[in-house]
Amino acid sequence: MGQTISFQPGLRAGAASATGPTAGPLPATPSVADVLGVVVSHVWLNDEYRYLVLEAPEPAPLARAGQFFNLECPHTAEDKPFLRRPMSLYRADPAHGRVEFLYKVTGLGTRALASIKVGRTMRMLGPLGVGFSIPxxxxxxxxxxxxxxxxxxxxxxxxxxxxxxxxxxxxxxxxxxxxxxxxxxxxxxxxxxxxxxxxxxxxxxxxxxxxxxxxxxxxxxxxxxxxxxxxxxxxxxxxxxxxxPGEVALEQQMACGLGMCFCCVRNFSVDGVVEARRVCTEGPVFRLDEALPW
CATH class of the missing domain: 3.40.50.80 (Nucleotide-binding domain of ferredoxin-NADP reductase (FNR) module)
Known part of the structure; x- marks a missing residue:
């Protein structure tokens, strides 16, 4: 079992706005823990995408749509990623204690991740961030x-x-x-x-x-x-x-995933004023009308 971190992701600004998709109360956000997951399936879906299934203790399988995990990537002869990689939730299965991810192999971290075999273990921090809501x-x-x-x-x-x-x-x-x-x-x-x-x-x-x-x-x-x-x-x-109204899930390079390093800051337009927000803790899901492109 992983050690639970005393951290609760905060609601994004405007979460209670009656004009946005978050007009209703959000479900309780799971606590965050760094746990050890066991690879039970890891297959190629095509030439670019891999499908990864992990067995993991709570709170990992309690993740909500739109949340993400920071996955520890293994070191290989070719790639030695230093930082974990943020990975959006593809499916959470509390009944079977499983968490699933679908990812594209694009660089050093995901190449290393693609090498991990069934039966191996990997550390996973999460669930992180603010997920989707429906009006x-x-x-x-x-x-x-x-x-x-x-x-x-x-x-x-x-x-x-x-x-x-x-x-x-x-x-x-x-x-x-x-x-x-x-x-x-x-x-x-x-x-x-x-x-x-x-x-x-x-x-x-x-x-x-x-x-x-x-x-x-x-x-x-x-x-x-x-x-x-x-x-x-x-x-x-x-x-x-x-x-x-609408919401957008933003993709962003990250380091800690907990809001401490400010690596994932992006600008947003809020009532005509540009504000800087951390994608990892105030997102990755934001109000659509406030998001700014790169």
Whole structure:
């Protein structure tokens, strides 16, 4: 078992705003602990993405949609990562004491992580950060993600379905081979629209038409996005025009994950004033209308 750290992630600014997706009370946030996880499955899904399943003690399996963990990556002959890597939750399974991650192998840390074998152990700090919330009274939400951002949005879609909220899911990728999590969205009965670079359907103009149709037909009481600055800006603009609240899960390089090192600070626009916030503790989920692109 890991030693529990005396730390509770704080609510992001504006969490109680009646105009944003956090109008209702947030569920209790799990405590944070540095625990030892055991790898029970670790497979390639395609040439870029790996699917990792760990058995871990509480509070790890109590993580909520949108939260993340700082995973300790092993040292290999080629790569010796010094810092842990932040990894968004793909699924939490309290009944079986498991936590799942879907990640893209892109650099030194994830290359090293990709080498870990079934049966090995690894330290994991979490669950960290502020997760997603759904407005009180929402009947349906629209989620828009790209690449590994779809892994972050899949638990949100399941949380919505568990609360009787419908989901329209727009899944963006370079090609059909790299569309992630389709089965997760299909399993909860989401209305799925796949848009691809390879056939031009991922063009922002086409995505905007899909979002407008969802809003006009009452299938978008709130917007959610992850994985693309371009898509975030599109959803942000439409949200303002149509008065639809939303949230965005931001990806950011991190070190401690606890807010002490200020490595993950980004700027946000709050009532016309630019504020600096830590993505690890005040996010990684933020109000869509306050997020600024890089």
């Amino acid at each position: 009180e009274g929402a009947r349906s939400i629209a989620v828009l993600g790209r690449g590994v951002g779809l892994a972050t949005l899949a638990p949100l879609a399941e949380m919505a379905a568990e609360n009787g909220v419908g989901v329209t899911a727009i899944l963006s990728a370079r090609s059909s081979a790299t569309v992630m999590s389709v089965e997760r969205f299909a399993a909860i009965g989401a209305k799925i629209q796949i848009v691809l670079d390879s056939d031009g359907t991922s063009d922002p103009g086409n995505v905007e038409l899909i979002l407008r149709e969802a809003a006009a037909s009452g299938r978008a009481d709130a917007f959610y996005t992850c994985g693309s600055n371009r898509l975030m800006l599109l959803m942000q603009r439409l949200g303002r025009e149509l008065s639809i």
